[in-house]
Amino acid sequence: MLLLKLIARVPLPLLHSFGILFGWLVYLAPGRHAQRMRDNLSASGLCRPGTECRRLLRQTIGESGKAVVELLPVWLRPHEGVLRLVRDTRDWEHIDAALAAGRGVILIAPHLGCFEIINLYYAARHPFTAMYKPPRQPMLARLMLMGRQRGQATLVPTDLSGVRALLAALKRHEAIGILPDQVATGGDGVWAPFFGRPAYTPTLVASLQRKTGAAAFFVAAERLSWGRGYRLHVTPVGDTLPDDKTAAALRINQGVEAFVRRFPAQYMWSYNRYKRPGGAPPPDATT
Template structure:
């Protein structure tokens, strides 16, 4: 058995003092003008490319697997752009959570909102098929410009960071739900609510199947079709992109037809294919710093 990790259980635990200091600095940085914030984020991303070798390796591995059609030089360029975009996202989060003076609504373009409205008009709850673009947290603020919504999340192990994220999101969202609380998610959908749910991370092999993502076998949870079936919900793709000049775009796709189909593996493959379609539009903005292919059938992680 592995050694049990004794994590702080109280926000006042002295071991969390450095985290509190970091949150304070995060708040201060968030007060910068938006264009300055993004420029500083790009600088942070360039710095991270040189200093965070392990994370850079994860990005390079993902890009090599998912974009084999690119030359080695093109893959390296895309990997660097991913790190720069992730740096933007970190400081973007600071501004999104802590700078309530800035009006992001006038920086936003929304396409496909009629798909959500049509489902609501039909009396259905809406399960937004979310995607881990690195603009995920400013995206949660921007989505609140269109409607009230709930978001499914995985709690952070650090209590201070978890509080920062939850408080930041709840400034704009109707509610947040732990990803393990399927019953609550289903209740919200049956009430006709909108729930954002992103199944595109590697949560292990429990309740997962191996289906292609960019042509690579990826352990993917099958809960999307199960939640949609129990919640009688329309499943609508939802992507959010960062545009030049500090502008943003949210794109909603048509509700997935004949979903769920009754075949969990086929449904999960379709979910991955749908997400891939939207990621290809702005691949540098996807969260490639995540070990998406960590679990493989042969037990060998490609990141070692």
């Protein structure tokens, strides 16, 4: 742990340089990681086959490595030092206005850029609740818990008790965090298009919003070049999400797509977003 804390203090530009190398090492290693990244990128329609897609793939490989190594400074540096890595925010005033109006806030943060820093930035100012599923490796679980549960952040289990905790936080006019682009568990999602392909999408955001009247926002932490830090971007969801689960999931996926189109190389393309979880109906079934 001491060694990891020392590495966490290495300047971010140097860490990101190492991250590019690490990204290539992972990409070239045996396994499904590289093929899934290539398949998801090529199917997204964000680049033309040939030189353009190869260029985007190279950028994505480097950014994926940065995403791993930057976890050390984000989780293990003193909280004040982590907050200094946020160089700028765009449209954060929409969140402040919702809080001033006495509404709960749902932060919808996809797997893009340094999404881990969003919770820490918010929790330094206001109470914040998010779900937490410990990884199987005990050391990584300790690191994750240490890194995420700082400031006014509270982590809750990814089960019914955790959903109740999120609901209670919103009723107290506090904020919660949701990862919108995880594959939902069977029975807890619906199929909705994501870059033109059916993806099993969680329905939790719409359900919580209907029950509490909370304001929902897409938030992304752009990774700035040359290790300069991060810029947070906020986009209001707008009107309350539709009652229809599939229509609501489509709105969520479209909001995630909009951020990915802005920062395509910083999205986690290696994630198996299109898998069918156990208990889920086939994509062509009526949901």
